[in-house]
Amino acid sequence: DIEMTQSPSSLSASVGDRVTITCRASQTVGSHLNWYMQQPGKPPKLLMYSASSLQTGVPSRFSGTGSGTDFTLTIDSLQPEDFATYYCQQSYTTPRTFGQGTKLEI
């Protein structure tokens, strides 16, 4: 299986800050990397697919970069609704593994 490692595991920030979350794959996944946001008690929501493509309806303050094994998710100008847990997922091969999550707290 491809192991996905996110850092940091948790992150404290304030409204208006810019934050970056990283995701590293144990082997190349090309650009087959997706980012999700999950708020407590809700299913995850797709933010980015193919590493850098913004899902329809997702605000443009979210952006993603990377290819191969190293990826980043950046959130510009944090809004109150952005405080949640973020997961990366590789869709290069099965099983489609997720990172362990990054909890973004105020």
Place this chain on the structure above:
Amino acid sequence: QVQLQQWGAGLLKPSETLSLTCAISGGSFSGYFRTWIRQPPGGGLEWIGEIKHTGDISYNPSLKSRATISVDSSEDKFSLKLTSVTVADTAVYYCARAVGGATDYWGPGTLVTVSS
């Protein structure tokens, strides 16, 4: 507006079989992957398996062949069966629709608790 609904038993005893069904409304699974994902309480996400629009099925080897995903004849429903459950299978189970592996629509989740 695409919505996924899911249903099934929420309380099982060890060794029983988990059975969940998922249906789509406001859209279709045509051209998409039908996927099951689970999340233990307070834990991360684990991909269980998928049926591609081609009919190809893949499972997570960690489930040791206990999982079966099938599609209803109407093609707008699909199901998950997980045999010989243990307390370690306690989780919120999500059905989802995926495009190329990226999951764009999720069901609300079903909490399945395994307890004697």
